Amino acid sequence: MYNHYYLAFDVGGLFINGAVLNSRGEIIPNTESYFPSKSNADREELLNHFVHIICRQIGKILDKYFIIDGIGFAFPGPFDYQKGVSFISGVNKFESLYGVDLRTELTVRLKQQKLFLQHASAPFRIVFENNVDMFALGEWTTGKAKEYDRVMFITLGNGTGSAFMENGVLIKNREDIPANGWVYCHPFHDSIVDDYLSMRGILRIAKQLNVHPGLGLKEIADAARSGLEDEKEVFRRFGELLGEMLLLFIKPFQPDALVIGGQICNSHDLFIGEAQKALGNERVAILLSDQTSYRTFVGLSKAIVLAAKARIPEV
Incomplete structure (x- = not known):
């Protein structure tokens, strides 16, 4: 056997x-x-x-x-x-x-x-x-997402991943979502979403603020939590951009919940407040996953x- x-x-x-x-x-x-x-x-x-x-x-x-x-x-x-x-x-x-x-x-x-x-x-x-x-399917099966009918999923890491789900079914082609359910390649500012809402996006902001170029995500986050103003500003700006990007897709899709995962999500305490401000009056539950993998x-x-x-x- x-x-x-x-x-x-x-x-x-x-x-x-x-x-x-x-x-x-x-x-x-x-x-x-x-x-x-x-x-x-x-x-x-x-x-x-x-x-x-x-x-x-x-x-x-x-x-x-x-x-x-x-x-x-x-x-x-x-x-x-x-x-x-x-x-x-x-x-x-x-x-x-x-x-x-x-x-x-x-x-x-x-x-x-x-x-x-x-x-x-x-x-x-x-x-x-x-x-x-797969992250979306796993969250729907074993996470909090199953409590909602219409859910948008975002992962923040080396790039910007995304998925859209309705009643447990992934949606790929519909007028209220981007093609294939992918936001990473959508035009955003002077480039695409992937260049802003990602690890390199955070490092770009850090460079603009003259934060030490040798620091990675964890070091910048640790410095921000210790009270250093420039490092705190890196995540504040990132949160603003995240909220601005999310609005582009939340408005047409109107999800009940937004699930955010990925490596950058581990630093959510530094930016999620700014993202929520940018979302304004949009009624969407924001769920943070610490079990992306x-x-x-x-x-x-x-x-x-x-x-x-x-x-x-x-x-």
Whole structure:
């Protein structure tokens, strides 16, 4: 009798978070891991890196008899999720994977790994999904979002992720939301949303205020909390911009709730007040997630099961 597991990876521009989940979608203790993304590496190094972390995660399963039924990757867009092909470009991450059939390339390399061959089920599936879609699905399933009919999701990190959901169903093409549910590429000020509501957006504001150029997000946040005025102003301006951006999409979509996750959300105490001011009289509940990766893993486990039912190509 074998126990069945899934591997889930939340792929970001800076880090890849991984976990092993059981057949009920629960994370196995001591399997949540963090790896560098190596998002600026060349194609071969990146593919080998993915294979390495897959095998590392398989090695964390302590059951004597187990089977891996599938692997789920939550990837940022643009991406052809059905075919497993990345079209990310111009955002300084994963550019070397542009046009690469990741499902095929990873399969070829995994089949050279003894550990994988010993534990992969037949059939076995590699599933690719949008990272924010999976975050939204996980929040709807196990978080506070399920209490609301119409929800907008935003993740703030290396870029600006987004998803729109109504009655538990993701919406991709409708007049009241941006194409594909993506806000990152929407025109904003003299560029696009992604350049302002992201890590580099915060660093841009810091540079304008002559904050020490060597500081990262955590250091700027720590300095702001200690009372340094320039660092506090960085987040105040970020909050204003966030609220201004959100209004562009809240007004037409009219969500009951807004769920914000991502790495920058960990500093929400420094900017969320300004964002709320910018929203004015819009009646929307703002929910802050401190479990972005966990919710994404839950969403991915469900996506792998659904892929099997939908007969997504086998490995």
